[in-house]
Amino acid sequence: MTPSFDIDMSVRDYELDLQGIVNNATYLNYFEHARHMCLQRLGFDFARMHESGVEPVVSEINVRYRRSLRSGDLFTVKTSITRDGVLRFVFDQHIVVQPHGEVAAEALVTAVFLSNGRPSRPPAAVVEAIGG
Amino acid sequence: MTPSFDIDMSVRDYELDLQGIVNNATYLNYFEHARHMCLQRLGFDFARMHESGVEPVVSEINVRYRRSLRSGDLFTVKTSITRDGVLRFVFDQHIVVQPHGEVAAEALVTAVFLSNGRPSRPPAAVVEAIGG
Amino acid sequence: MTPSFDIDMSVRDYELDLQGIVNNATYLNYFEHARHMCLQRLGFDFARMHESGVEPVVSEINVRYRRSLRSGDLFTVKTSITRDGVLRFVFDQHIVVQPHGEVAAEALVTAVFLSNGRPSRPPAAVVEAIGG
Amino acid sequence: MTPSFDIDMSVRDYELDLQGIVNNATYLNYFEHARHMCLQRLGFDFARMHESGVEPVVSEINVRYRRSLRSGDLFTVKTSITRDGVLRFVFDQHIVVQPHGEVAAEALVTAVFLSNGRPSRPPAAVVEAIGG
Numbered sequence: 001m002t003p004s005f006d007i008d009m010s011v012r013d014y015e016l017d018l019q020g021i022v023n024n025a026t027y028l029n030y031f032e033h034a035r036h037m038c039l040q041r042l043g044f045d046f047a048r049m050h051e052s053g054v055e056p057v058v059s060e061i062n063v064r065y066r067r068s069l070r071s072g073d074l075f076t077v078k079t080s081i082t083r084d085g086v087l088r089f090v091f092d093q094h095i096v097v098q099p100h101g102e103v104a105a106e107a108l109v110t111a112v113f114l115s116n117g118r119p120s121r122p123p124a125a126v127v128e129a130i131g132g
Numbered sequence: 133m134t135p136s137f138d139i140d141m142s143v144r145d146y147e148l149d150l151q152g153i154v155n156n157a158t159y160l161n162y163f164e165h166a167r168h169m170c171l172q173r174l175g176f177d178f179a180r181m182h183e184s185g186v187e188p189v190v191s192e193i194n195v196r197y198r199r200s201l202r203s204g205d206l207f208t209v210k211t212s213i214t215r216d217g218v219l220r221f222v223f224d225q226h227i228v229v230q231p232h233g234e235v236a237a238e239a240l241v242t243a244v245f246l247s248n249g250r251p252s253r254p255p256a257a258v259v260e261a262i263g264g
Numbered sequence: 265m266t267p268s269f270d271i272d273m274s275v276r277d278y279e280l281d282l283q284g285i286v287n288n289a290t291y292l293n294y295f296e297h298a299r300h301m302c303l304q305r306l307g308f309d310f311a312r313m314h315e316s317g318v319e320p321v322v323s324e325i326n327v328r329y330r331r332s333l334r335s336g337d338l339f340t341v342k343t344s345i346t347r348d349g350v351l352r353f354v355f356d357q358h359i360v361v362q363p364h365g366e367v368a369a370e371a372l373v374t375a376v377f378l379s380n381g382r383p384s385r386p387p388a389a390v391v392e393a394i395g396g
Numbered sequence: 397m398t399p400s401f402d403i404d405m406s407v408r409d410y411e412l413d414l415q416g417i418v419n420n421a422t423y424l425n426y427f428e429h430a431r432h433m434c435l436q437r438l439g440f441d442f443a444r445m446h447e448s449g450v451e452p453v454v455s456e457i458n459v460r461y462r463r464s465l466r467s468g469d470l471f472t473v474k475t476s477i478t479r480d481g482v483l484r485f486v487f488d489q490h491i492v493v494q495p496h497g498e499v500a501a502e503a504l505v506t507a508v509f510l511s512n513g514r515p516s517r518p519p520a521a522v523v524e525a526i527g528g
Binding site for chain 4 (some may be wrong): 289
């Protein structure tokens with residue numbers, strides 16, 4: 001497992017729904033943004049991967065929502081990565097509200113690499129960076 | 133379990149991401165819309181529930197993505213509901229691509245009712261409609 | 265000007281914001297979806313245009329919001345197209361709430377075709393379909 | 397006119413569309429977030445305004461898109477406010493790409509205050525803060 005990669009974000013009011021809380025789908029936006037920032041810090045650029053034709057796609061997501069995010073909330077998304085078999089990576093992610101550290105949500109996100117639309121071994125550089 | 137409630141939808145191009153496929157978070161929008169339509173058919177209005185102060189919130193989501201949705205795809209979201217213990221409901225949902233019926237994604241979505249921010253027994257009418 | 269192309273849509277609850285009304289940005293999603301459906305009926309496919317390297321992009325948008333859209337609203341997006349000079353098209357769009365026909369919003373959307381990132385003459389087939 | 401209020405943001409990959417550029421509707425999200433941050437710095441909280449029953453809504457938006465925003469772009473949203481008559485405020489907003497300062501988009505956004513759904517004079521504190 002990689003060490004945790006942390007990114008600070010804040011709720012934007014347009015992400016709130018009728019209930020005055022961040023909509024459940026928006027947490028997936030936050031998690032995705034954190035994964036891309038994490039890959040970027042490891043040296044990988046999502047847009048360039050797409051152009052190369054070998055790119056990760058999400059195959060499974062499990063999210064537990066523990067505390068609603070509201071207008072003005074500041075939070076940290078924590079991400080670590082492990083390899084799962086030959087083809088899959090699992091991102092372990094948490095949203096932690098600042099400054100008191102309550103967990104707003106936790107997620108396990110499984111990704112596979114596709115090459116021309118078919119599951120394929122991830123690029124060697126990715127495996128090495130994550131620590132297979 | 134309630135019988136399956138089906139709703140037909142189609143991909144809108146603004147829901148596509150850089151990869152040319154519907155973004156993973158958008159599936160949660162589809163699933164939510166289908167749940168609200170399902171509740172509506174059972175006689176419940178989400179906006180009115182919110183005003184009454186007793187309303188369902190999502191506590192857990194598990195999604196398996198099986199086939200990417202693309203521009204022009206027509207699909208059906210199938211939803212059925214079961215009760216899980218005293219406090220929770222589980223929505224079993226599938227996205228089925230038309231006309232050939234491939235499953236694009238399947239989800240289990242757990243919801244609890246909150247009353248003034250605390251988990252509470254769901255309204256009796258809801259329990260009765262779903263068949264507790 | 266082309267005749268008006270109409271498409272029926274309905275508000276989805278995840279499009280509502282804290283104020284209980286459809287967020288102002290979401291109207292642009294509705295208008296875009298209607299433009300793409302309009303182009304499709306004229307024989308053009310947005311995803312395929314993108315692959316061909318010659319594609320329309322929005323250069324200017326003017327929207328007047330007249331009546332808020334709310335949960336449960338059914339509406340029609342009306343779209344007609346005119347050519348504006350050699351390089352630009354203008355889409356004249358209205359959102360009309362059913363069944364009483366109040367105008368929720370009206371928009372003028374200007375689009376230009378880009379070829380390899382530069383403004384270019386629109387494909388002859390497009391000009392002919394719209395009626396230059 | 398208030399002095400310019402600046403906020404730094406960056407493109408998140410989920411905001412990109414099929415064309416690999418930020419979708420036109422997402423610019424309205426950026427502009428809205430900057431307006432709320434601006435109001436907050438002036439001492440007003442959007443969520444609390446909503447609860448008080450007197451709140452601003454957008455009545456008109458004019459956006460010129462000058463340069464597409466792409467993956468990895470860092471930008472500043474600049475916002476200043478002027479009063480327009482008794483009932484309206486106009487936000488003059490620019491998105492400026494860093495570090496070279498190209499203008500990606502410019503917008504004029506008109507807002508009115510609603511009290512119980514009807515246009516009303518803005519609260520005196522708001523008028524004073526903006527400098528009527």
